[in-house]
Amino acid sequence: MSRARRARQVPLRTHWIVLTLLLVCLSGSLLLHGYTHHMFGTEPDGAVIATGPHNAVPAAVAKGGPLIDATGTAPRSARPKPKTIAITFDDGxxxxxxxxxxxxxxxxxxxxxxxxxxxxxxxxxxxxxxxxxxxxxxxxxxxxxxxxxxxxxxxxxxxxxxxxxxxxxxxxxxxxxxxxxxxxxxxxxxxxxxxxxxxxxxxxxxxxxxxxxxxxxxxxxxxxxxxxxxxxxxxxxxxxxxxxxxxxxxxxxxxxxxxxxxxxxxxxxxxxxxxxxxxxxxxxxSAVERGRGLAVIWAMRLSDGALTILTWLLYAAGALSVLRAITTVVAAKRHARERYWSWGEPVTEPVSVIVPAYNESAGIEAAVRSLAASDHPVEVIVVDDGSSDGTADLVESLGIPGVRVIRQANAGKPAALNTGLQAASYELVVMVDGDTVFEPDAVRMLVQPFADPSVGAVSGNAKVANRKGLLGRWQHIEYVVGFNLDRRLFDLAECMPTVPGAVGGFRRSALERIGGLSDVTLAEDTDLTMALCRDGWRVVYEERAVAWTEAPASLGALWRQRYRWCYGTLQAMWKHRGAWVQGGQSGKLGRRGLTYLLFFQVLLPLLAPAVDVFALYGFAFLNPVRVGLVWAGFLALQLGMGFYAFRLDGEKAGPLWSLPLQQFVYRQLMYLVVIQSVFTALAGSRLRWQRMERYGTLNVPPATADVAR
Known part of the structure; x- marks a missing residue:
C-alpha cells in the first residue's frame, strides 16, 4: 500500500477557526475605519444651517448665554463676563x-x-x-x-x-x-x-x-x-x-x-x-478611563493599518490578475500561430495505453471502447487496482481485441501505472483515467510531438463532458480558460508543470530513467511531469488531442478533487524546489513554471478573501458606483479572456453567461481550497487519496461506438 494511502488523514479544523477569527477581526477593523472616516460630516460647521421648529426650546435657553446646562426641568445658561473673550477653535x-x-x-x-x-x-x-x-x-x-x-x-x-x-x-x-x-x-x-x-x-x-x-x-x-x-x-x-x-x-x-x-x-x-x-x-x-481610551486609540490605529495593508493587497491582486491575463492571452495568440507546425515525420508506431482503474465500473466501458476505436494502433492495458465493484470483470466481458486486464491488490494509482508500464509493449505510452473518453484521433494527435527526440511528455486537451448545470458550466469555463490557456503559456516557456492524468503521452524510456511514478505526493501527474523536466526532457501541449472527462457534479465532490490537486501540487512544488537554482530544462521549470504556480495558483487565491472583504467595504463606505465599475472592469477582462479562449478551443461561448455568477460561489470555493491546502501543508499533515465519485455520464461518441462494434 502506498505511503499516501497509508497516511492517516488528520482533520484540520483549528485553522478554520483561526481564519474565521481573522476575517471577523478584519471586518471589525474595516467597519471601525469606515465609520470613523466615511460616516461623518465633512462640511465646515457654519456651512450647515439648522432648520426646523423652535417651540420646544425653553425661552431661558434661546434668550440666554452660550454655555448651557440642560438639567431637568430647569435648564440654565451662563453668559460671558463683560470685556472677556474666549477664543475657541473647532475641528482640530x-x-x-x-x-x-x-x-x-x-x-x-x-x-x-x-x-x-x-x-x-x-x-x-x-x-x-x-x-x-x-x-x-x-x-x-x-x-x-x-x-x-x-x-x-x-x-x-x-x-x-x-x-x-x-x-x-x-x-x-x-x-x-x-x-x-x-x-x-x-x-x-x-x-x-x-x-x-x-x-x-x-x-x-x-x-x-x-x-x-x-x-x-x-x-x-x-x-x-x-x-x-x-x-x-x-x-x-x-x-x-x-x-x-x-x-x-x-x-x-x-x-x-x-x-x-x-x-x-x-x-x-x-x-x-x-x-x-x-x-x-x-x-x-481615572486609570480605567485612560486604559480604555488607549485601547480605543490602538484599535483605530490598527484599523488604519489594516486598511493600508488591504489596499496594497488589493493592488497586488489586481496587478497579478492583469499580468496573468496579458501574459496568457499573448502566449495563446503566439501558440495558436504555431498550431500546425510539424514536429517531423509522422509518428505511426504503436502505442501502449494504460488505464489505472479502481471501482470505475460506471465509466470504464465507455473509456475502453473509445480507446479501442482509436485511428492509431494501440494496445490497451487496464490495471485493476483491487476494485470491489467488478471493474475488471466488466472489461473482460467486453471481449475487445487488443484490450487486456491486469489485476493487483489495491496499492494506489501510481503503483497501478507502474504495473502498466512494466507490462507495456511499446516505447510510447499514453496514460488515461478510467473516467475519460478519447476522440478517435486523440492518441494519434497526442504522440505526434514525439517525432522530436527532446520531447519526453505531451499534455492533451481535457474537456468537461458533463456541462449541464451551473457547476458543470463553471468547470467547463475553468478547463478552457484557466487550464488550457496556462498550458499554452507553459508550452511556449518550456516549463510545463503538469501533464493531466486524463490525457497524457510519455516516452517509456524517459519514465524508466526517472524511476517511474512516485507515490510521495497526491498529484502524481504533476510530480511526474516536474521530474521529467528536471531530467532534461521537454514537455509540450497538443490541443488537438481531445479527451472528455467527467467533472465532479457536487460541491462536496469538487472540494475533495481540488483539495487533492492543490495539496498535491504544493507537495510537488516543495519536492522540486531545487529547480529554482538549477540550469537547463530544470531551471526553466523552476524559475518560470514554479514561480508562475507560486504567484498565480497560490498567492493570488490567498489574496482573494482580502479582495472580497475590501469590495464589501467599498460598497458600504466608499463610492459604490466606482467600486462597481472596478468590479465590472475585472469581469470584462475575464470575459474577454473567456471569449478568446473559447474561440481558440473551438467551443461555443454560450456558457460564458454564467461567468459573473461564478464570482460569488465557485471562486470562493477555489480560494478556500487553496487556503485549506496551504494550512495542511504548513501543519505537516498527510492526506489519503480522495477518489472522485463516478456518475456514468460519459458515452462513447457515435463514430467510436460504430468502430468498436
Missing amino acids: PDPEWTPKVLDLLKAQGVKATFFVVGTEVVAHPELTRRIVAEGHQIGVHTFTHANLSSASGWRRSLELRQSQLILAGATGVSTPLLRPPYSSEPEALTNADWNAIKHARDDGYLTVLTTQDSEDWRRPGTEQVIANSMPKSTAGQILLMHDAGGDRTQTLDALQRLIPALKARNFRFATVSDTVGIAQPVHPA
Missing part, C-alpha cells in the same frame, strides 16, 4: 495649523479653548497633549464630527463616549465641555438641537455654543475675518474660529492683528470656563 488638532495657532497664542500670552474631534486626536495625540500642557482648555467636538441633531440615540452616545475615552487615553484628562458640530448661537437652536443637548446633558456634558462667528471657514479674507470677530460692544464673547478643515492662513493673520487690537480696548482673553465664571471643569481621568 491639525498637524499643520494647530502648532502655528499654539505658537501664536503663546507669543501673545493668550489661553484659548480647543474643541477637538476624536478621530483627529487619534491621528495627532501629541498635539492634543501639547494643548493641555500649555494651559489651554479642551472640549469635545464629537468622535467623527457627526451632526448630533440628526443622529440616532445610539450614535449620539457612541460619539460622545468614544470622544471622552480617546481624550483620556491621549491626554489623561476628562472634560464635560461639548460643542456640537454645526451649532451656532442659542437663538438658532431648533427642537432637534435641543433634544441633542438634553441627551448630551444626560451623559454629563455642558454644551458650549457661540456668540460671535469669525466665519473663517469661508476664507473671506483677513480683513473680513477680523471684522466678523470684533465685538460691537463691551459685552463678553465666545468667538468661534478653526484650527483645522483647510487653509487657515487667514485665521492666523487675523489673530495676529485681532488680539493686540482687543487688548488695546481692554478686553481680557480667557478659557470658556473663566469667561462665564464657573469652576475649572477639566479634571484628570
Whole structure:
C-alpha cells in the first residue's frame, strides 16, 4: 500500500477557526475605519444651517448665554463676563495649523479653548497633549464630527463616549465641555438641537455654543475675518474660529492683528470656563478611563493599518490578475500561430495505453471502447487496482481485441501505472483515467510531438463532458480558460508543470530513467511531469488531442478533487524546489513554471478573501458606483479572456453567461481550497487519496461506438 494511502488523514479544523477569527477581526477593523472616516460630516460647521421648529426650546435657553446646562426641568445658561473673550477653535488638532495657532497664542500670552474631534486626536495625540500642557482648555467636538441633531440615540452616545475615552487615553484628562458640530448661537437652536443637548446633558456634558462667528471657514479674507470677530460692544464673547478643515492662513493673520487690537480696548482673553465664571471643569481621568481610551486609540490605529495593508493587497491582486491575463492571452495568440507546425515525420508506431482503474465500473466501458476505436494502433492495458465493484470483470466481458486486464491488490494509482508500464509493449505510452473518453484521433494527435527526440511528455486537451448545470458550466469555463490557456503559456516557456492524468503521452524510456511514478505526493501527474523536466526532457501541449472527462457534479465532490490537486501540487512544488537554482530544462521549470504556480495558483487565491472583504467595504463606505465599475472592469477582462479562449478551443461561448455568477460561489470555493491546502501543508499533515465519485455520464461518441462494434 502506498505511503499516501497509508497516511492517516488528520482533520484540520483549528485553522478554520483561526481564519474565521481573522476575517471577523478584519471586518471589525474595516467597519471601525469606515465609520470613523466615511460616516461623518465633512462640511465646515457654519456651512450647515439648522432648520426646523423652535417651540420646544425653553425661552431661558434661546434668550440666554452660550454655555448651557440642560438639567431637568430647569435648564440654565451662563453668559460671558463683560470685556472677556474666549477664543475657541473647532475641528482640530491639525498637524499643520494647530502648532502655528499654539505658537501664536503663546507669543501673545493668550489661553484659548480647543474643541477637538476624536478621530483627529487619534491621528495627532501629541498635539492634543501639547494643548493641555500649555494651559489651554479642551472640549469635545464629537468622535467623527457627526451632526448630533440628526443622529440616532445610539450614535449620539457612541460619539460622545468614544470622544471622552480617546481624550483620556491621549491626554489623561476628562472634560464635560461639548460643542456640537454645526451649532451656532442659542437663538438658532431648533427642537432637534435641543433634544441633542438634553441627551448630551444626560451623559454629563455642558454644551458650549457661540456668540460671535469669525466665519473663517469661508476664507473671506483677513480683513473680513477680523471684522466678523470684533465685538460691537463691551459685552463678553465666545468667538468661534478653526484650527483645522483647510487653509487657515487667514485665521492666523487675523489673530495676529485681532488680539493686540482687543487688548488695546481692554478686553481680557480667557478659557470658556473663566469667561462665564464657573469652576475649572477639566479634571484628570481615572486609570480605567485612560486604559480604555488607549485601547480605543490602538484599535483605530490598527484599523488604519489594516486598511493600508488591504489596499496594497488589493493592488497586488489586481496587478497579478492583469499580468496573468496579458501574459496568457499573448502566449495563446503566439501558440495558436504555431498550431500546425510539424514536429517531423509522422509518428505511426504503436502505442501502449494504460488505464489505472479502481471501482470505475460506471465509466470504464465507455473509456475502453473509445480507446479501442482509436485511428492509431494501440494496445490497451487496464490495471485493476483491487476494485470491489467488478471493474475488471466488466472489461473482460467486453471481449475487445487488443484490450487486456491486469489485476493487483489495491496499492494506489501510481503503483497501478507502474504495473502498466512494466507490462507495456511499446516505447510510447499514453496514460488515461478510467473516467475519460478519447476522440478517435486523440492518441494519434497526442504522440505526434514525439517525432522530436527532446520531447519526453505531451499534455492533451481535457474537456468537461458533463456541462449541464451551473457547476458543470463553471468547470467547463475553468478547463478552457484557466487550464488550457496556462498550458499554452507553459508550452511556449518550456516549463510545463503538469501533464493531466486524463490525457497524457510519455516516452517509456524517459519514465524508466526517472524511476517511474512516485507515490510521495497526491498529484502524481504533476510530480511526474516536474521530474521529467528536471531530467532534461521537454514537455509540450497538443490541443488537438481531445479527451472528455467527467467533472465532479457536487460541491462536496469538487472540494475533495481540488483539495487533492492543490495539496498535491504544493507537495510537488516543495519536492522540486531545487529547480529554482538549477540550469537547463530544470531551471526553466523552476524559475518560470514554479514561480508562475507560486504567484498565480497560490498567492493570488490567498489574496482573494482580502479582495472580497475590501469590495464589501467599498460598497458600504466608499463610492459604490466606482467600486462597481472596478468590479465590472475585472469581469470584462475575464470575459474577454473567456471569449478568446473559447474561440481558440473551438467551443461555443454560450456558457460564458454564467461567468459573473461564478464570482460569488465557485471562486470562493477555489480560494478556500487553496487556503485549506496551504494550512495542511504548513501543519505537516498527510492526506489519503480522495477518489472522485463516478456518475456514468460519459458515452462513447457515435463514430467510436460504430468502430468498436
